[in-house]
Amino acid sequence: MRSPRRSRQPSRFRWDSSGLRQITRGLGTLDAEIFETVARSDSPALDATMRPLSRAADHSTLWFAIAGGLALSGRPTAQRAAARGVATLAVTSLVTNQVAKRIRNRPRPTPTTVPIERRGRRLPTSNSLPSGHSASAAAFALGTGIENGPTGLVLGGLAGLVGLSRVATGAHYPGDVLAGFGIGASIAVIGARLVPPIAEHSVAVPPASRDLAPPRPRGGGVVAVVNPSSGSGDGRGVIDTLRTELPDAEIIELGPDDDVESLLREAAGRAEVLAVGGGDGTVAAAARVGLDSGLPLAVFPGGTYNHFAKDLGVTTVADTVASLAAGDVMRVDVALLNDDHVILNTASIGAYPHFVRTRSRLQHRWSRPFATAVALAATVRRTRPVRIRVDGTVIETSLFLLGNSLYQPSGFAPSRRVRLDDGLLDVRILEVGHRFAGIRLLGSLVAGRLERSPLFHEMQVPEFSFSAVDGPVVVAHDGEVGESYQDATFRVAYRALPVYAPRRRD
Known part of the structure; x- marks a missing residue:
């Protein structure tokens, strides 16, 4: 006897491809209608601004120009924002043009309804989805905003206008622009996860402690010990610059057989300001002498990396010369290893x-x-x-x-x-x-x-x-191989070292 045939009930979770196609067609229709509305709008403001703005964003020229201005501002946060913005833009451009535009072919809109004075001079021939201009705009704006919020907020508005210009000039549908914004923003967020931004710690820190020091525009009272072989010979350039910029300073060249600490202590005995030119190891030795003698330290970057000088805001010899001329002295921490060795970095x-x-x-x-x-x-x-x-x-x-x-x-x-x-x-x-x-x-x-x-x-x-x-x-x-320890104790000497340094502009 045959068992009764069971009727096959449709699964509640079966994928309905026809419904998806209907949704896609509906969104495409809405996208085209919005495009036509923007294209047909009679707006002198759009006519005057959209084509120049769209052209300025060609090949990311607009964003590179802004990045250059941020880099030249001299503000560390602005410089970091420019670097992150350009890096995010570069990755986004690669992903958009080499990957995203190859996923789904979509023809460009027909710009016949766009006023001639607003229409782009050359009609792009690449795939319309997504908008590369919009992706780059979002990537740069959000990338800079991760490092510098106010700058990113302003650039976010500019990025939105760039996206609008791509629709207003007939180059893209609104959906293309939104897809580009999504790609650029996603890559910026992923980049922030992989390389977190540099920002102030949440630890509450009192304002910087600064000392009043007499101006020394010609280097009077300064005794500088310089290692001419540091930084693959950069120390020799430091000596030449000091002789020109600080003619009243005493300059001591460190020889290959000299004991660095002994020479520094001898210099400290007749100095009002102990100056040092060399790498981080030489600067750390000078800091030990400065702590013991109570003298302020002037650092002239001459090593390979110059980590301490860079974090002070001293990137060139001219920065320290200017601080000596202005009498800008701040107090910084040093770390002590077993109360003996000074650690600056x-x-x-x-x-x-x-x-x-x-x-x-x-x-x-x-x-x-x-x-x-x-x-x-x-x-x-x-x-x-x-x-x-x-x-x-x-x-x-x-x-x-x-x-x-x-x-x-x-x-x-x-x-x-x-x-x-x-x-x-x-x-x-x-x-x-x-x-x-x-x-x-x-x-x-x-x-x-x-x-x-x-x-x-x-x-x-x-x-x-x-x-x-x-x-x-x-x-x-500090870049040097130290001694061996069975027990090691590190402690902070809080703001114990006075150092000439420019005032921060962050």
Whole structure:
């Protein structure tokens, strides 16, 4: 006996492609109607402004011009905003033209209804969906806004007008513009996750402490110790500039066999201002002498990286010369290792120096986030971990970094400090004594969630100590390989060092 045939009921969740096609057609019709409404609008304002604005945005010329103005402003936040905006724009342009425009073919609108005086001179022939001009506009505006909110807000309005100009001149449908805005904004947001913006920490810090100092436009009372071989010979240029700009200053050239600290202490005995030209290691030695003698320090950048000088706002010898002429002295923090060694920038154990070198080499070929991820994975895989005891807990780490004052951004690729006088140490530790630690850390880094990983520790403290579990470990600091320590204690000497530096314009 046959069993009764069961009727097949339509699934509640079956994909109805015909309904989707109807929705798509409806949106396309609405898109065309909005285009016709804008195209037929009788507006002298649109006629006068839309075509010039659209042409200005061709090949992103408008955005590159704005980025150049921000870069020349001299304000660090504006310069960072320009760099991020251009980088976001470049990625967006590549994605839009090489990927997004190939997904779905959509013809350009017919611009016959657009007034001739508003119509573009040349009708584009590429795919209409999405609008490349709009994608670049959104990418640049939001990219700059991530670093500098007020600038991004103004540029957001300008980006909206650029999008409107693409419709008003007959180049795109409104839907193309919205799709372009979405692509540009998405890439900017993803970029902010991979490379977080540099911003003030939420830690409350009192206003900068500044001393009144007599102006020294000719360098009277200044004794400068300069390493002529620093920075692959940049020190020689520092000496030549000082002889011209500060004729009353005494200049001492550091020889290859000279003891740096002894020469600095001898110079401090007859100086009113102790000046130093060289890399971060030489500047750190001068800071130790300056602390002991109570003299203000003048730093002339002459090394390869000049991290301390750059974070002071001193990028050229002229910056320090101008600060001496104006008497601009500010007090900054120094970190002390076992109350003996001065640390101006960072100290590390394990393989952090190797990580930095690897990342720098890879950045010439790849983006910074990808280079950071690859360098981190390589360092964790190849480096022998170090075991240290912190507050009674043993931590196995390959990468340990301690900074004098708080660094930005968070994570394990800090690049700069906004302040050098917050009274805190910035401690960052990657823990590797766990199963699949390298893979877990790499995944967290790529996802932009390293700060939330249980294997990553980031602390802001006035004092930090550790003990080496398996014997003394080498502590490198300020670009120099230091001594070995069984027990190490770092503490902040709060605003203990007076330094000539320009007033910030952030």
